[in-house]
Amino acid sequence: MESETTMTNETNANALPAWRHGERPLHEYLRHHARTQPGRPAFVWYGREVSYAELDRASDAFASLLHSLGARAGDRVALYMGNCPQYIIAHFGIQKIGGIVGPCGPLFKAHELRYQLEDLGAKIIVAARHLAPIVAEVRDDTALEHVFVTGHADMLPPDPPIVLPEELRAGRDDRATPPGTRDFLEAIEGYRGIAPPVHEPDLDDVALMTYTSGTTGMPKGAMLTYRNALFKTAVTADGNDVRQEDVMLAIAPMYHIAGMLVGIDVTVYAGASTVLMHRFDPLAVLQAVDRHRVTWWYSMAPMNLAVMEHPEATKFDMSSLRINPATSFGITLTEPLARRWAEFTGGCPTFEFAYGLSETHTCDTWMPVDAVRWGTQGRPMPGVEIRIIDPDTGLDRPPGELGEIIVRSPGSFKGYWNKPEATEKTLRDGWVHTGDMGRLDEAGYLSFVGRFKEMIKVSGYSVFPEEVETILIRHPAIRQAAAIGIPDPTRGEVVRAYVVREPGATVTADELIAWARENMATYKAPREIRFRDALPATGAGKVLRRLLREEDGD
Numbered sequence: 001m002e003s004e005t006t007m008t009n010e011t012n013a014n015a016l017p018a019w020r021h022g023e024r025p026l027h028e029y030l031r032h033h034a035r036t037q038p039g040r041p042a043f044v045w046y047g048r049e050v051s052y053a054e055l056d057r058a059s060d061a062f063a064s065l066l067h068s069l070g071a072r073a074g075d076r077v078a079l080y081m082g083n084c085p086q087y088i089i090a091h092f093g094i095q096k097i098g099g100i101v102g103p104c105g106p107l108f109k110a111h112e113l114r115y116q117l118e119d120l121g122a123k124i125i126v127a128a129r130h131l132a133p134i135v136a137e138v139r140d141d142t143a144l145e146h147v148f149v150t151g152h153a154d155m156l157p158p159d160p161p162i163v164l165p166e167e168l169r170a171g172r173d174d175r176a177t178p179p180g181t182r183d184f185l186e187a188i189e190g191y192r193g194i195a196p197p198v199h200e201p202d203l204d205d206v207a208l209m210t211y212t213s214g215t216t217g218m219p220k221g222a223m224l225t226y227r228n229a230l231f232k233t234a235v236t237a238d239g240n241d242v243r244q245e246d247v248m249l250a251i252a253p254m255y256h257i258a259g260m261l262v263g264i265d266v267t268v269y270a271g272a273s274t275v276l277m278h279r280f281d282p283l284a285v286l287q288a289v290d291r292h293r294v295t296w297w298y299s300m301a302p303m304n305l306a307v308m309e310h311p312e313a314t315k316f317d318m319s320s321l322r323i324n325p326a327t328s329f330g331i332t333l334t335e336p337l338a339r340r341w342a343e344f345t346g347g348c349p350t351f352e353f354a355y356g357l358s359e360t361h362t363c364d365t366w367m368p369v370d371a372v373r374w375g376t377q378g379r380p381m382p383g384v385e386i387r388i389i390d391p392d393t394g395l396d397r398p399p400g401e402l403g404e405i406i407v408r409s410p411g412s413f414k415g416y417w418n419k420p421e422a423t424e425k426t427l428r429d430g431w432v433h434t435g436d437m438g439r440l441d442e443a444g445y446l447s448f449v450g451r452f453k454e455m456i457k458v459s460g461y462s463v464f465p466e467e468v469e470t471i472l473i474r475h476p477a478i479r480q481a482a483a484i485g486i487p488d489p490t491r492g493e494v495v496r497a498y499v500v501r502e503p504g505a506t507v508t509a510d511e512l513i514a515w516a517r518e519n520m521a522t523y524k525a526p527r528e529i530r531f532r533d534a535l536p537a538t539g540a541g542k543v544l545r546r547l548l549r550e551e552d553g554d
Helices: 004-013 024-038 052-068 085-096 110-120 129-141 166-171 186-189 226-239 257-270 282-292 303-308 335-345 420-426 463-473 508-518 545-551
Strands: 041-045 048-050 075-078 100-103 122-129 148-152 207-213 220-225 246-250 273-276 324-327 351-352 385-389 401-408 432-442 446-453 456-457 462-463 478-488 491-503 528-531
Touching: 024 052, 024 085, 041 052, 041 085, 041 257, 048 052, 048 085, 052 085, 052 186, 075 085, 085 100, 085 186, 100 148, 100 420, 110 129, 110 207, 110 335, 122 129, 129 148, 129 166, 129 186, 148 186, 186 273, 207 226, 220 226, 226 257, 246 257, 257 273, 273 432, 282 303, 303 324, 303 335, 335 351, 385 432, 420 432, 446 463, 456 478, 462 463, 463 478, 463 491, 463 508, 478 545, 491 508, 508 528
Parallel strands: 041 273, 075 100, 075 122, 100 207, 122 148, 246 273, 324 351, 456 491, 491 528
Antiparallel strands: 041 048, 207 220, 385 401, 401 432, 432 446, 456 462, 478 491
């Protein structure tokens, strides 16, 4: 007898979205909205409205500028900055000439930027002004010919009604253009009104190169196409009920695939308005929701907690929020936390957003808001097939049993840039072999358990860090936790946990170890606890366990 999981895969294989404005690249959706609702704000940046018409004109100007510099379809253009309107202008300008967007994390140090620029072969970069010295340091080692700089504060209004991050306040008076660079906004101003050359890309052309550690080795450029982006944007918007009349809130970093998908792609696909923030600040969120009547927000679970715990939280009206998908980075989004959020907002549901990875343009699952299953990442998106296999034999595992997650959909990448062996290992017969461990239940809900390469082997038993962390943060004195394996002469490895205590909590390491042994299998319980004020994390909030290991010299 077929399981519901099998039938779901077979149904999903041929399920495609009903494109809202045709099967075409997302920059054409931008053009559509610029014609049909030109004055509607596409983005609101601390009170400064950027209309669909302005965004379209500005990205046209950058496309024309790029063409004048010799950039053509297939050329990689690097972006090295955080959230700001200029990022979005550059993103669409690059794609309008058929170029490939190459996001570089603004937290990169020189050696990280050098590696990615060398791998991309980018001749053009748009960088945040304060990062220009790092670009200058690596420039001679790369193919860079043109460097544009812009300040995160350059497009702020005179009197922002939302509290600014300190770095934006400090950057308002800095408009200096370092030697060997050009000011981005001034440069595109000279090309306003000059139509870029008409370029009609094939939907299977590469539009984005996002770097990921993948399943093995050094960071690799995952080649994602216009079709990948359109498909995942459409199913994400439909599955999460994003409407044209919505006012969204975007905080997740746009250089990261999830922040890009929700903050840029879904906004433009739906024709919604998005309140854009440079980074998370709980007071800014409270002000933004209250002032702009935000209806839809993708958050990280720690953000929800910080917003509710802000001392002025009760002064703001959060009742406009109607949907709030969230990701369990740092802390687990639990049913009690969701109930507390609903009470705080006057009924807004929050739930686990999705499972996904860069190689699939993320969001391979969605959570039905009327059928949430806590502890899972939801069901496969329409058009997405997910299987759980035995990593050694490749055979499917029965519902409820643990195995490797593999994914196939129109969102799956074309391969790794200049890495044919890595591509062959990860992409097989259209299936992306994720290197993630998980299980599907009888109803088709996916539970992500952990990464193969982060698995801890204790006396022959497999221990996943995420499982240990999820249990540890149930302790009332623990806010965040991260687990790693450390060598042990008799057991092979044992678990070490890094813990951030709740404010005012005084739990000791011995007390926490004893509690852990009572609440999880003995071999999973940490043998060592180290307390930290904070855990290292990516800009998107994902805890970086490898840095904990490196910092302690393990």
